[in-house]
Amino acid sequence: MLGHPALRYLILLITGVVFQRAVCVQFDLDGTTPDVLLVLAIAAGIVGGTERGAIVGFFAGMALDSISVTPFGLGAVAYMGAGALAGWMEGTIVHSARWLTMVVAFVTSALGVTAFAVIGSVLGQSQMLSDHLLQVVLVVSIWSALLVIPATRACRWAETYSDRFRPAMR
Amino acid sequence: MPNSRRRGRARFTIVLLVLTSIVLLTLDGRGSGPLSSVRSAALSVLSPVGDLASTIFSPVRNAWSGAFEQDDLEIENERLQEENDRLKGELTASSVSKEQLQQLLQLVGIPFVGDTPVVHTRVVSGTIGNFGETVELDKGSSSGIEKNMPVITGEGLIGKVVQVSADRSVVALITGGSFNVNFNVVGTPAIGTAQGTGSATILRGGSIDVRQSISPGQIVVTSGLLGSPFPPNLPIGTITALRTDEAARETSVDITMFANTRDLTYADVVLWKPVG
Numbered sequence: 001m002l003g004h005p006a007l008r009y010l011i012l013l014i015t016g017v018v019f020q021r022a023v024c025v026q027f028d029l030d031g032t033t034p035d036v037l038l039v040l041a042i043a044a045g046i047v048g049g050t051e052r053g054a055i056v057g058f059f060a061g062m063a064l065d066s067i068s069v070t071p072f073g074l075g076a077v078a079y080m081g082a083g084a085l086a087g088w089m090e091g092t093i094v095h096s097a098r099w100l101t102m103v104v105a106f107v108t109s110a111l112g113v114t115a116f117a118v119i120g121s122v123l124g125q126s127q128m129l130s131d132h133l134l135q136v137v138l139v140v141s142i143w144s145a146l147l148v149i150p151a152t153r154a155c156r157w158a159e160t161y162s163d164r165f166r167p168a169m170r
Numbered sequence: 171m172p173n174s175r176r177r178g179r180a181r182f183t184i185v186l187l188v189l190t191s192i193v194l195l196t197l198d199g200r201g202s203g204p205l206s207s208v209r210s211a212a213l214s215v216l217s218p219v220g221d222l223a224s225t226i227f228s229p230v231r232n233a234w235s236g237a238f239e240q241d242d243l244e245i246e247n248e249r250l251q252e253e254n255d256r257l258k259g260e261l262t263a264s265s266v267s268k269e270q271l272q273q274l275l276q277l278v279g280i281p282f283v284g285d286t287p288v289v290h291t292r293v294v295s296g297t298i299g300n301f302g303e304t305v306e307l308d309k310g311s312s313s314g315i316e317k318n319m320p321v322i323t324g325e326g327l328i329g330k331v332v333q334v335s336a337d338r339s340v341v342a343l344i345t346g347g348s349f350n351v352n353f354n355v356v357g358t359p360a361i362g363t364a365q366g367t368g369s370a371t372i373l374r375g376g377s378i379d380v381r382q383s384i385s386p387g388q389i390v391v392t393s394g395l396l397g398s399p400f401p402p403n404l405p406i407g408t409i410t411a412l413r414t415d416e417a418a419r420e421t422s423v424d425i426t427m428f429a430n431t432r433d434l435t436y437a438d439v440v441l442w443k444p445v446g
Contacts, residue, residue: 021216022223025296026231031370031432032300051180058187062194066212068299069332069342072205073194075299080187084180113300120301123195127347128301130368136300 008158009044009056016040017063032136034143035109036151037064041079042108042144043151045086046101048159056155057083070116071123078119082112101152102145109144113137206333213306214335220295220306246433286401288322288438289313291339303346303366305329305434310337313439318399320392320440326405326428327351327392328437339439343431344406345370353406353425354393355384361393364406364425370432373407376422386410390425401442 016037024033037060045053061079065072086108093100113136117128198205224231291307298304309315311334319331321341330349333340342348347366353375354361360382364375378384388409394402411424 017212018216018219021295021298022220023227025220025298026224026227027234028296031297031303033297035300049180051176051183054180054184054187058191064299065194066208067216068297068302069209069304069340069348070299070302071195072198072209073191076194077188077191080184080191084184116301123199125301125348127366127368130347132368140300 032139039147041083042086043155045083046090047155050087053083053087078116105148106141106145109141287441293434303343352393356389373425378421
C-alpha cells in the first residue's frame with residue numbers, strides 16, 4: 001500500500017506544503033521566497049513525463065491555493081502547465097547532464113510563474129503584472145534550478161512501485 | 171501506436187485538469203463557502219507547524235536577513251530618523267491646520283480609532299507564495315476578529331482581514347494591490363481611490379476631481395464613505411507626487427504610506443464592520 005506512487009506523491013505533497021508554509025517563508029528575499037511546490041511539479045514532469053507532471057502540478061498548485069490568498073484554482077492551472085511542460089521538454093531533449101535538468105527547471109519555473117501572474121491579472125489581480133514580477137521570476141527560477149536535483153530524487157522514489165507486503169498477502 | 175495512445179491519454183488528462191481548474195476558479199470567484207472552509211482548515215492545521223519551524227529556523231532566518239538586508243535596514247533607519255525630525259518640526263509649526271495637527275498627533279502615538287475596540291496581535295508569518303501580499307496574525311475568531319476588518323499599526327492602515335480560523339487570521343496588505351481603499355485628502359474635500367503597487371510603501375491614488383486643490387505633503391486618510399470596508403480617518407500616508415490628466419479631468423497621486431509593511435512585528439485589528 002505504502003509503495004503505491006499515488007500515495008508516495010501524496011506524502012511528497014504534504015511534505016511540500018509543510019516546507020512551503022514553515023521553511024520557505026524564512027528565506028524571504030525582498031518579498032520573494034522559494035516555491036517548493038512548483039519544484040515538485042517540475043520534478044514530477046522530468047521523472048514521470050507530461051501526464052504525471054500535469055497531475056502532480058495540478059495538486060501541488062491546489063495545495064498552494066489552499067494556503068495562500070490568491071484565487072483558488074490559479075496555482076492548480078499554472079503549476080499543471082509547468083509540470084506538463086517540464087515532462088514534454090525532458091522527453092524531447094536527449095541528455096544525461098545534470099545541468100540540463102537544472103536548465104529545464106529554470107525555464108519551466110519562469111514560465112510557470114509568468115503564467116500564474118498573467119492568468120491572475122486576467123482574473124482581476126492586475127497587481128501581479130507589476131515590476132516586482134521580474135524579480136519573482138528570477139529568484140523563484142534560480143531556487144527551482146537549485147532544488148530540482150533533490151526533488152527529482154524524491155520523485156524517483158515516488159515512481160518506484162515496491163509493494164513488499166504483496167507476496168505475503170497472496 | 172502505444173506512444174500515440176499515451177499522448178492521447180495525456181492530452182485528455184490535461185483537458186480534464188484545465189476544466190477542473192476553471193470550475194474551481196469560478197466557484198472561488200463567486201465566494202464559495204467550501205473553498206473558504208478548506209483555507210480556514212489549512213490555516214488551523216498548519217499554524218502550529220509554522221510556529222515550530224519559525225522557532226527552529228530563527229537563527230537561519232536572522233543570518234539570511236543579515237546577509238541580504240543590512241543595507242536596507244540602514245536606509246530604513248535613516249529614513250525613520252528624517253521622518254521623525256520632520257514630524258517634530260511640523261508639530262511645532264504654527265501654520266499647521268487643526269485637522270493636520272490632529273493627524274500628526276495621532277501619528278506620534280495618540281490612538282486614532284477613537285472608542286472602537288482593537289485586538290492587539292503579533293505578526294507570526296509573512297506571505298506564503300510570491301503573490302498576494304499577506305501576513306498572518308496570532309489571533310483569530312476566538313478574539314472577535316472577523317473577515318474584512320481593518321488592520322492598523324501605530325503608524326496607520328496596513329490592510330484588511332481576508333481569512334480567519336479560531337486562533338489565526340490572515341491579512342491582505344494594502345500594498346499588494348488586491349483591493350482598493352477610498353481616501354480623503356485632509357483639509358480638502360478631495361476624495362479618491364488608492365491601490366497598492368507591489369512596493370512596500372507606495373500606493374497609487376486616482377479618481378480625484380481635477381478641480382480640487384491638492385499638493386505634495388498633504389495627509390491622506392480613509393474616507394469612510396458609505397459602504398466602505400474601512401472606518402473614516404485611519405491615516406494612510408502623505409502625497410509625494412501628483413499628476414493631472416486634463417483630458418480625463420482627474421488627478422492621480424503617489425502616496426507614501428506611514429506604515430512600512432515589510433517590517434511588521436505587531437498589528438491591531440480594528441473590531442469595526444461597515445454599516446449596512
